[in-house]
Amino acid sequence: MGSWKKEDGNYVWIHGPVIVGAGPSGLAVSACLKQNGVPFLILERSNCIASLWQEKTYHCLKLHLPSQFCQLPFLSFPENFPKYPTKHQFISYMESYATHFSIQPRFKQTVERAEFDGFWRVQTQDFEYFSWWLIVATGENAEPVVPEIQGIENFHGPVIHSSVYKSGSVFRNQRVLVVGCGNSGMEVSLDLCRFNATPHMVVRNSIHILPREVLGVSTFAIAMALLKWLPLRQVDKFLLLLANFSLGNTDRLGLRRPKMGPIELKNATGKTPVLDVGALSQIKCGKIKVMEGVTEITKNGAKFMDGQEKEFDSIILATGYKSNVPNWLKGTDFFTKDGMPKTAFPNGWRGENGLYVVGFTRRGLIGTSWDAVNIAGDIADQWRIINGGKNSCGSKILFKDSQEK
Numbered sequence: 340m341g342s343w344k345k346e347d348g349n350y351v352w353i354h355g356p357v358i359v360g361a362g363p364s365g366l367a368v369s370a371c372l373k374q375n376g377v378p379f380l381i382l383e384r385s386n387c388i389a390s391l392w393q394e395k396t397y398h399c400l401k402l403h404l405p406s407q408f409c410q411l412p413f414l415s416f417p418e419n420f421p422k423y424p425t426k427h428q429f430i431s432y433m434e435s436y437a438t439h440f441s442i443q444p445r446f447k448q449t450v451e452r453a454e455f456d457g458f459w460r461v462q463t464q465d466f467e468y469f470s471w472w473l474i475v476a477t478g479e480n481a482e483p484v485v486p487e488i489q490g491i492e493n494f495h496g497p498v499i500h501s502s503v504y505k506s507g508s509v510f511r512n513q514r515v516l517v518v519g520c521g522n523s524g525m526e527v528s529l530d531l532c533r534f535n536a537t538p539h540m541v542v543r544n545s546i547h548i549l550p551r552e553v554l555g556v557s558t559f560a561i562a563m564a565l566l567k568w569l570p571l572r573q574v575d576k577f578l579l580l581l582a583n584f585s586l587g588n589t590d591r592l593g594l595r596r597p598k599m600g601p602i603e604l605k606n607a608t609g610k611t612p613v614l615d616v617g618a619l620s621q622i623k624c625g626k627i628k629v630m631e632g633v634t635e636i637t638k639n640g641a642k643f644m645d646g647q648e649k650e651f652d653s654i655i656l657a658t659g660y661k662s663n664v665p666n667w668l669k670g671t672d673f674f675t676k677d678g679m680p681k682t683a684f685p686n687g688w689r690g691e692n693g694l695y696v697v698g699f700t701r702r703g704l705i706g707t708s709w710d711a712v713n714i715a716g717d718i719a720d721q722w723r724i725i726n727g728g729k730n731s732c733g734s735k736i737l738f739k740d741s742q743e744k
């Protein structure tokens with residue numbers, strides 16, 4: 340951990356970077372810093388590592404990309420892990436990862452504000468932390484998106500976001516409206532079918548659905564391999580050929596494909612293609628009903644764009660997530676108003692004045708690993724220069740009289 344010095348009860352100077360967030364990105368960059376001999380401090384709002392995975396995901400979740408795309412730097416998954424580890428296996432891997440690299444975040448520290456003021460000032464509810472470097476690792480999925488839908492406050496039953504959905508057991512035999520058809524909407528709907536519920540899934544827009552595998556090979560792995568040799572659009576064309584071959588024409592099921600190809604769309608907008616793990620066959624057999632956009636929620640159900648009205652017992656909003664960076668990071672124009680780096684991949688990991696960003700590439704965990712290696716290398720170079728010179732870490736400039744805690 341970064342050793343730190345205390346000026347008074349509330350001010351703390353950190354030797355090495357301050358990392359905000361102890362998810363996979365915060366852990367990965369920490370491990371890479373450790374490998375480079377750079378101390379650091381992680382601030383995490385929750386009371387555990389990987390809180391998205393531990394607290395905000397459903398029981399049946401599995402990684403949908405194969406292991407080689409989800410491992411963090413310098414430590415592989417255990418050999419007994421399957422190709423698509425369960426969320427429990429992934430969490431246990433991250434726990435071992437933190438232990439292996441002796442990563443000990445400061446929990447229950449919510450960063451409320453961070454700003455560059457000659458150095459980084461990072462404010463939590465308890466302390467203000469100072470550092471030369473700030474690493475943003477709060478994730479692309481920091482907060483649930485809860486849309487305003489007309490009349491939703493009048494609905495008689497429970498309305499929950501997919502981030503609090505655990506299992507279909509609570510919804511047994513119910514008529515459930517699932518708003519949203521990304522990977523969460525599809526997998527929640529599929530899980531509901533296992534408990535004899537009747538999911539009605541709202542598909543208001545176009546959507547790419549791809550098989551998770553074709554002839555036993557991961558579609559994502561195929562795409563990554565082809566991207567080394569072919570232009571993006573040709574890879575997308577090939578993926579769509581595979582999808583048509585394997586899934587048939589999905590337009591007829593109410594799942595219209597966007598004009599832009601799946602990987603191009605993901606890179607341009609962040610919209611992840613659905614990797615099918617069984618929902619499509621439930622749609623084909625009519626157990627998951629595809630509905631057009633909702634116009635209004637009523638006391639007992641919902642009205643739809645095509646004029647239908649249906650009764651429901653519960654509503655699940657599988658309406659996605661957003662970054663929270665604009666809420667707390669001030670005085671920089673490095674991020675868009677949606678909290679994503681303005682600088683295009685692969686250069687979005689480094690800002691100005693010692694600002695770094697890990698895990699915002701829209702490329703999942705493999706993107707996190709690339710960022711983490713780059714960031715740690717860059718900071719390590721500066722660390723060596725600073726510590727090689729007379730002015731070790733610079734903390735003395737600020738706090739000549741401070742005491743080592």
Ligand SMILES: Cc1cc2nc3c(=O)[nH]c(=O)nc-3n(C[C@H](O)[C@H](O)[C@H](O)COP(=O)(O)OP(=O)(O)OC[C@H]3O[C@@H](n4cnc5c(N)ncnc54)[C@H](O)[C@@H]3O)c2cc1C
Pocket residue numbers: 359360361362363364365382383384385388389390391392396400401402403404408409448449450451476477478479480481523660663667697698699702703704705707
């Ligand atoms: C249901 C689901 C399944 C997914 N499956 C996959 C998959 O199979 N493969 C894949 O590659 N990607 C997947 N993803 C994408 C996912 O975002 C990444 O896997 C991964 O969790 C990103 O790691 P991260 O550390 O960047 O963000 P997160 O995991 O979100 O971690 C960010 C951390 O920052 C903390 N934090 C946020 N704000 C503050 C603050 N202000 N102060 C202090 N701490 C803060 C949070 O509490 C959290 O612990 C999935 C996402 C979801 C929602």
Ligand SMILES: NC(=O)C1=CN([C@@H]2O[C@H](COP(=O)(O)OP(=O)(O)OC[C@H]3O[C@@H](n4cnc5c(N)ncnc54)[C@H](OP(=O)(O)O)[C@@H]3O)[C@@H](O)[C@H]2O)C=CC1
Pocket residue numbers: 400401402403404480486487488501518519520521522523524526541543544545610611632633657658659660
């Ligand atoms: N097994 C796995 O690995 C899983 C991975 N994930 C990942 O987690 C991330 C988040 O996924 P997810 O939670 O599905 O979020 P997404 O952002 O991918 O999907 C949100 C969905 O909600 C829809 N939506 C939003 N607002 C409304 C509204 N007002 N009315 C109707 N529909 C609405 C969107 O439609 P529109 O496109 O029209 O805006 C979209 O279909 C993704 O990267 C995903 O891949 C998620 C689950 C499982």
Ligand SMILES: O=C(O)C(=O)Cc1c[nH]c2ccccc12
Pocket residue numbers: 404559602605611612614701702703704
């Ligand atoms: O699962 C996710 O959320 C991911 O972001 C993983 C991912 C990154 N790029 C993709 C392209 C197609 C399918 C999944 C992903």
